Amino acid sequence: TMAATKANKEQKYDRQLRLWGDHGQESLENAHVCLINATATGTEILKNLVLPGIGAFTIVDGHIVSGEDVGNNFFLSKNSIGKSPDKLLDNDPEFFHRFTIVIGVQLPESTCLRLGSVLWSASVPFLVCKTYGLIGYIRLVVQEHTVIESHPDNALEDLRLDQPFSEFTNHIQSYDLENMEKKDHSHTPWIIVVAKYLDKWLSEHNCQAPKTYREKEAFKLFIREGILKNENGVPEDEENFEEAIKNVNTALNPTKIPSAVEDLFNSQQCSNITSQTPSFWVMLRAVKEFVHNEGNGNLPVRGTIPDMIADSQKFINLQNVSAVTYFCPKCSGLCWCVGKNASFLRVVRCRSLAEEYNVDSVNKDEIASCMDNPDSEMVFYLMLRAVDRFYQQHSRYPGVYNYQVEEDISRLKLCVNSLLQEYSLNVNIKDDYIHEFCRYGAAEPHTVAAFLGGSAAQEAIKIISHQFVPFNNTFIYNAMSQTSATLHL
Amino acid sequence: MADAEEPEKKRRRIEDLTEKMAVDGGHCDISCDWDGRWNHVRKFLERPGPFTHPDFEPSTESLQFLLETCKILVIGAGGLGCELLKNLALSGFRLIHVVDMDTIDVSNLNRQFLFRPKDVGRPKAEVAADFINGRIPGCKVVPHFKKIQDFDESFYRQFHIIVCGLDSVIARRWMNGMLISLLSYEDGILDPSSIIPLIDGGTEGFKGNARVILPGMTACIDCTLELYPPQINFPMCTIASMPRLPEHCIEYARILQWPKEKPFGEISLDGDNPEHIQWVFDKAQERAAEFNITGVTYRLTQGVVKRIIPAVASTNAVIAAACATEVFKIATSAYIPLNNYLVFNDVDGLYTYTFEAERKENCSACSQVPQDLQFPPSAKLQEVLEYLTENASLQMKSPAITTTLEGKNKTLYLQSVKSIEERTRPNLCKTLKELGLSDGQELAVADVTTPQTVLFKLNFTT
Numbered sequence: 001t002m003a004a005t006k007a008n009k010e011q012k013y014d015r016q017l018r019l020w021g022d023h024g025q026e027s028l029e030n031a032h033v034c035l036i037n038a039t040a041t042g043t044e045i046l047k048n049l050v051l052p053g054i055g056a057f058t059i060v061d062g063h064i065v066s067g068e069d070v071g072n073n074f075f076l077s078k079n080s081i082g083k084s085p086d087k088l089l090d091n092d093p094e095f096f097h098r099f100t101i102v103i104g105v106q107l108p109e110s111t112c113l114r115l116g117s118v119l120w121s122a123s124v125p126f127l128v129c130k131t132y133g134l135i136g137y138i139r140l141v142v143q144e145h146t147v148i149e150s151h152p153d154n155a156l157e158d159l160r161l162d163q164p165f166s167e168f169t170n171h172i173q174s175y176d177l178e179n180m181e182k183k184d185h186s187h188t189p190w191i192i193v194v195a196k197y198l199d200k201w202l203s204e205h206n207c208q209a210p211k212t213y214r215e216k217e218a219f220k221l222f223i224r225e226g227i228l229k230n231e232n233g234v235p236e237d238e239e240n241f242e243e244a245i246k247n248v249n250t251a252l253n254p255t256k257i258p259s260a261v262e263d264l265f266n267s268q269q270c271s272n273i274t275s276q277t278p279s280f281w282v283m284l285r286a287v288k289e290f291v292h293n294e295g296n297g298n299l300p301v302r303g304t305i306p307d308m309i310a311d312s313q314k315f316i317n318l319q320n321v322s323a324v325t326y327f328c329p330k331c332s333g334l335c336w337c338v339g340k341n342a343s344f345l346r347v348v349r350c351r352s353l354a355e356e357y358n359v360d361s362v363n364k365d366e367i368a369s370c371m372d373n374p375d376s377e378m379v380f381y382l383m384l385r386a387v388d389r390f391y392q393q394h395s396r397y398p399g400v401y402n403y404q405v406e407e408d409i410s411r412l413k414l415c416v417n418s419l420l421q422e423y424s425l426n427v428n429i430k431d432d433y434i435h436e437f438c439r440y441g442a443a444e445p446h447t448v449a450a451f452l453g454g455s456a457a458q459e460a461i462k463i464i465s466h467q468f469v470p471f472n473n474t475f476i477y478n479a480m481s482q483t484s485a486t487l488h489l
Numbered sequence: 490m491a492d493a494e495e496p497e498k499k500r501r502r503i504e505d506l507t508e509k510m511a512v513d514g515g516h517c518d519i520s521c522d523w524d525g526r527w528n529h530v531r532k533f534l535e536r537p538g539p540f541t542h543p544d545f546e547p548s549t550e551s552l553q554f555l556l557e558t559c560k561i562l563v564i565g566a567g568g569l570g571c572e573l574l575k576n577l578a579l580s581g582f583r584l585i586h587v588v589d590m591d592t593i594d595v596s597n598l599n600r601q602f603l604f605r606p607k608d609v610g611r612p613k614a615e616v617a618a619d620f621i622n623g624r625i626p627g628c629k630v631v632p633h634f635k636k637i638q639d640f641d642e643s644f645y646r647q648f649h650i651i652v653c654g655l656d657s658v659i660a661r662r663w664m665n666g667m668l669i670s671l672l673s674y675e676d677g678i679l680d681p682s683s684i685i686p687l688i689d690g691g692t693e694g695f696k697g698n699a700r701v702i703l704p705g706m707t708a709c710i711d712c713t714l715e716l717y718p719p720q721i722n723f724p725m726c727t728i729a730s731m732p733r734l735p736e737h738c739i740e741y742a743r744i745l746q747w748p749k750e751k752p753f754g755e756i757s758l759d760g761d762n763p764e765h766i767q768w769v770f771d772k773a774q775e776r777a778a779e780f781n782i783t784g785v786t787y788r789l790t791q792g793v794v795k796r797i798i799p800a801v802a803s804t805n806a807v808i809a810a811a812c813a814t815e816v817f818k819i820a821t822s823a824y825i826p827l828n829n830y831l832v833f834n835d836v837d838g839l840y841t842y843t844f845e846a847e848r849k850e851n852c853s854a855c856s857q858v859p860q861d862l863q864f865p866p867s868a869k870l871q872e873v874l875e876y877l878t879e880n881a882s883l884q885m886k887s888p889a890i891t892t893t894l895e896g897k898n899k900t901l902y903l904q905s906v907k908s909i910e911e912r913t914r915p916n917l918c919k920t921l922k923e924l925g926l927s928d929g930q931e932l933a934v935a936d937v938t939t940p941q942t943v944l945f946k947l948n949f950t951t
Contacts, residue, residue: 011595018792018799019694040529040579044806051600051802068525072579074624133532134824138839153836187731307734312780315733405536432539439538443529446579447814450572454806458695458835461803468695471838479814480540482699482827484841 009053016052024465025053031100031464032056036085036115037063040072040444041131042105044453047075049460058099060085072446086111093118101125101463103456106444109388116141116353125463128353129456132387133440135380136452136477139489140350140459140470144269146280147346148337149467155344156250158302161195162209163255165301171321172196177226182236185228187311189318190244194251197223197244210252219252220245240309257291257299258343265291267347283338284345299342300324350473356489362423363489370487371427377476377485379429382419383437389415397442408438448479522627527552530581533823542822551821555581556627559820562648563587564637564664566613568800569654569690571603572809574617577652578625580817585621586648588633588640589614594761600802637664638940642671645685650816652688654809656798658710658717659886659937661689662854665702665710666939669855672705679705686819686826690812694799697808700830700846701815704855707829708846711854715881716846720796735777735784739793742772760795769794807833853883853943860945862932866922870901874917877934885936892932894925901932921947 010017017025033054035042038061046057062084063069085104088095089111096102102119104112104126112128119126119141126141160168172195175188201219202209210219223244227235244251257265264270265288269281290300303324308315324339338345355361370378390398390412398408413434420427455475462470474487534551561582563573566589577585591613593604603620604613614632621630633640637660645651645667655661665687673683687702689710702709727733728740747758752768759765770790777785791797811831818824832842851858864873870890877888889903901916901924903909916924926932928949933942 008595012598014596014599014788014791015797015800016599018788018797019801047602048802048806051602053599068528072529074575074579151836153834310733311731312733312782316781402536435539439532439536441532441536443532445529445533447576447810447817450576450810450813451807454803454808454810455835455839457806458801458803459839468835469837475839477841479811480824481843482811482814482831482841483843484839486838486840 013053020461020465020467024467027465028053028461029055032058032098033460033464034058034060034096034099034102035105036060036103036107037105038073038075039069039106039131040074040446040449041129041452042103043073043075044450045103045105045129045456045460048453048457052461054464060088062087072444072449085115089114089118094122096124097122099124101127101460103127103129103460105129106131108391110392113353113357120352120354127456127460127463129452130384131444131449131452132384133437133443134445134448134479135384135440136448136455136475136479137381137384138452138456138459138471138475138477139353140463140473141353142348142350142463142470143352145348145350145463145466145470146278147348147462147466147469148280148283148334148341150341150344150346150469151467152344156253157306158255158304158343159191159251160255160298160301161191161198161251163296163298164195167321168195171318172199182228184311184314186236186238186240187309187314188240189305189310189314190240190247190308191251191305191318192314193223193226193241193244194248197226198252210248216248216252220248223248243309255298257297261299261343261345264345264347279334280347283334286335287338287342287345300339302340302343304340346469348470348472351489359423364423364425366488367423367425368427370485371425374428374430377478377483378487379433380476380478381474381487381489382416382425382427382429383433386412386416386419386434387437387442389419399438399441401441405438405441409435412438445479448477451477451479522556527581530555534821540824542818542825544822545824551823552581555820556583558584559650560584560586560648561816561820562645562651563654564651564660565589565654565656566601566603566617566632567591567597567654567656568600568692568802568805569809569812570613571601571617572805573652573654573690573813574603574621574630576809576813577816578621578628578630580813582816582820583628585628586631586633587614587618588635588637589617590634590636600800600805602802637667642667646671648685650686650688650819652690652812652816654690654812656691661691661710662938663940665704666854666941668702668704669709670941674857688812688815688819690808692800692804692808695801695804695834695836697804697833698831699808699811699815699827699833701819701827702829708848709852709855711882712849712852713830713846714884719884732776732780732782735773735782735786735789736793738773738776738780738782738785739769739790741776742769743794746772758794760791766791766794804833804835807835849882854939860943861948862945863948863950864921865950866926866928867920869918869920870924871917873921873932874902877936885934885938887936889935890932891935891942892926892930921949 013025031054033049035046035057038059049057060083096118102124104115107128116126120143123143128139128141130137172192175192175196177185177188177196198209201222210216223241227238227241229235264284269277270284270288273282273285287299291297301324303322305319305322367378370376387397393415398412399405416429416434459470462468471486472488474489475484476487477484531552535547535549537547559582561577561584563570563585566587570587570589574585574587589612592610593608593613593616595609597604598606603617608616612634614634618630618632621628651668653661653664668685668687671683671685673680684703684705687704689702690699691697701707723737723740728737728744732738732741743758747769753765770787773785773790777783815827818826827843828845830844830846834840850856853860862873874888877883877885887904889905890901892899892901900909900913902913926947928947930947932945932947934945935942
């Protein structure tokens with residue numbers, strides 16, 4: 001039955017629903033992923049998308065399975081379209097338009113660039129993955145990816161103590177700390193304690209809030225003096241006051257709009273709203289209008305408070321005062337979601353492959369500055385590019401057979417040099433890396449494929465669900481040293 | 490080019506190749522290796538390179554060692570364990586044992602890919618072993634549906650490398666302690682052949698870590714106990730009289746109401762029993778209504794009662810991959826192993842951080858330094874007990890304290906056996922002096938966090 005299936009799915013997906021919610025799960029189940037090349041890396045990525053419940057997948061792979069393939073691949077090719085991606089690009093490039101995301105694995109440079117161009121024009125996100133020896137490479141290619149629910153790890157609370165909203169001001173009037181019984185005094189939420197003492201401080205300091213280190217320390221002392229004392233003059237144990245003192249520094253943070261959000265307000269998509277504009281930008285514009293009108297220069301209040309020492313009633317009352325409801329008959333919860341996450345809205349824009357590969361637009365600065373350290377992960381990016389060049393020239397990868405390893409070193413070195421020359425890159429690539437890449441012989445060891453399988457799959461899930469923030473735009477993993485880097489190419 | 494072949498010829502060729510691969514067969518000997526099977530692995534074992542371990546020598550024997558001799562123990566057949574078994578099997582390891590005391594649950598199926606709905610209720614170790622042995626010809630995974638504590642030194646000693654995919658700090662510490670107990674010292678010098686490397690992986694949502702531990706040489710689990718965040722336990726007074734969050738209401742039902750009302754008789758609360766969770770959920774909702782607290786849901790109730798940690802396939806895949814890479818490096822000396830801790834987080838972009846965790850000079854597990862207990866003779870035994878459990882470097886769970894008095898072994902306090910607990914409970918209120926303990930007295934402390942007792946020396950302060 002439908003109900004039984006739904007209950008079973010909730011059980012099965014329980015552990016991940018706690019991360020991206022039912023709506024995130026729904027976006028996964030409505031997605032159709034295209035995997036190009038069911039190599040070990042490809043099937044590992046796919047496994048990590050099938051397990052969380054991706055709706056549909058299509059595999060495009062023109063290769064015949066070899067003994068070597070079965071050695072590092074947990075899966076047999078099933079449901080694979082026996083055409084190569086190059087053939088599809090020749091005959092039916094619009095084939096790729098139907099997908100939520102295309103994941104291309106172990107692609108030769110020419111195929112990769114052709115596919116990149118088609119997908120860029122069709123605004124289909126493209127994830128390029130490669131396992132080459134002990135090096136993993138992932139490249140995200142997406143024009144504009146919007147994120148409302150970025151779920152930041154350590155977000156600051158939105159307390160507004162420097163610009164209290166009217167309901168809050170009214171609420172704290174009801175507290176008279178000087179004339180409270182100990183029980184109530186000790187269980188007053190620290191936010192209210194700080195707000196009350198701030199009020200007093202402002203009236204005594206010409207409306208200047210504590211700013212310098214010394215002023216904040218004085219303010220903390222001011223609060224500490226408010227702790228009740230017993231008949232012997234010994235301060236009582238008031239944990240809520242200790243909490244207040246501990247939180248003074250963050251509580252006094254001035255309310256302001258994060259610069260990342262300001263940038264979004266100033267972007268072209270926000271200014272030019274048309275009937276084609278995606279809802280993210282329409283919502284963002286609405287937030288911008290709010291800021292300039294009802295918000296008095298501030299984002300909508302987030303509406304949540306952290307847990308703190310307090311009795312139930314005082315806490316719940318404060319919570320209700322802070323809570324925000326968004327009344328909107330049209331948007332089915334989107335307004336509320338945007339309002340709650342206004343400080344955390346993010347947009348990720350990746351450069352196209354064409355921009356990365358074009359001599360005129362290559363990011364020379366990034367490459368050169370990383371290569372100040374000749375052992376930085378950037379060297380692996382350059383080696384992968386050199387190896388692609390080798391493949392173009394020789395129709396094979398270097399060092400695949402034992403007898404080739406030695407001979408190919410000088411050939412690969414020529415490719416490295418021509419690469420650096422073509423892009424006018426004044427960097428030095430140590431011979432050791434050239435040797436190592438010949439040694440790899442284009443091997444795709446399973447554990448490196450599996451590492452990429454997990455990483456790339458989660459990036460794909462971020463793209464599909466629009467939750468959490470994807471990387472931008474090149475990820476290099478080095479299994480020799482267990483290090484990684486994100487490069488902006 | 491393959492595309493130019495006639496479809497029928499192509500179909501027959503694929504069939505032929507597929508038959509030769511015999512992926513569905515389960516019982517082959519070494520000779521079932523087909524042409525090219527280990528090509529991807531061979532390149533790292535048979536070719537010299539500029540970044541290999543100083544001890545590395547290219548040879549065809551390394552592969553034979555992996556296939557025929559190297560014995561690996563995988564602890565846990567869950568999220569990390571399934572991935573580890575696959576990774577090891579596809580890297581050439583064939584002699585693998587796996588230990589897991591759990592059975593399969595529906596909620597495992599979003600990531601523990603060796604299991605199917607029909608396997609729910611069966612032991613994880615057994616189903617995992619079956620699947621791998623059936624899918625990877627030649628691989629011989631031996632399952633153990635047991636707790637790690639069910640085995641002694643003679644079991645663990647047989648392995649070259651042990652890799653853990655556990656979900657409990659206590660179990661990790663126990664494993665850590667077991668490998669440390671296997672170390673042998675001669676004249677104070679550690680015998681390297683007694684070291685069994687421990688690779689430990691852990692995940693939680695989108696975060697994970699992988700570390701390499703060489704017991705007696707590098708930082709052990711207990712050296713870095715502070716890296717493990719303490720479990721969240723709400724204060725009893727909050728739960729009992731001042732709830733603010735839906736979680737407080739749930740804990741009220743679980744901790745206070747269940748033992749009092751015994752809704753299903755003398756049975757203790759079973760987080761896997763939907764009826765039990767439903768009861769807690771209903772009671773929690775009642776309590777929440779009393780205090781105008783919103784947010785009690787069935788999902789939250791389950792999460793709090795079972796202390797559920799969110800989990801996805803991807804993080805487990807990444808961490809298990811890193812761990813398996815290290816197992817390979819150590820088994821083959823192909824590369825210098827991770828030194829020694831990798832942190833991974835893909836909440837915002839893809840982030841890794843690698844560092845060397847340092848040994849703690851006076852680590853209670855691996856330093857061999859006698860542990861110091863500083864208390865005045867007027868301190869009560871209760872205070873010593875609290876120190877053992879609350880100190881950040883010790884974090885014992887329910888320590889049992891014994892000592893030798895007048896030549897006889899005496900239990901000062903033990904919690905895990907009811908009759909002994911009742912008999913020794915009065916000791917908690919007695920002072921160390923009253924208990925007959927003297928300055929320099931040795932106390933032997935046993936706890937679930939270690940397979941061996943930890944010796945403490947009592948130092949009286951004034």
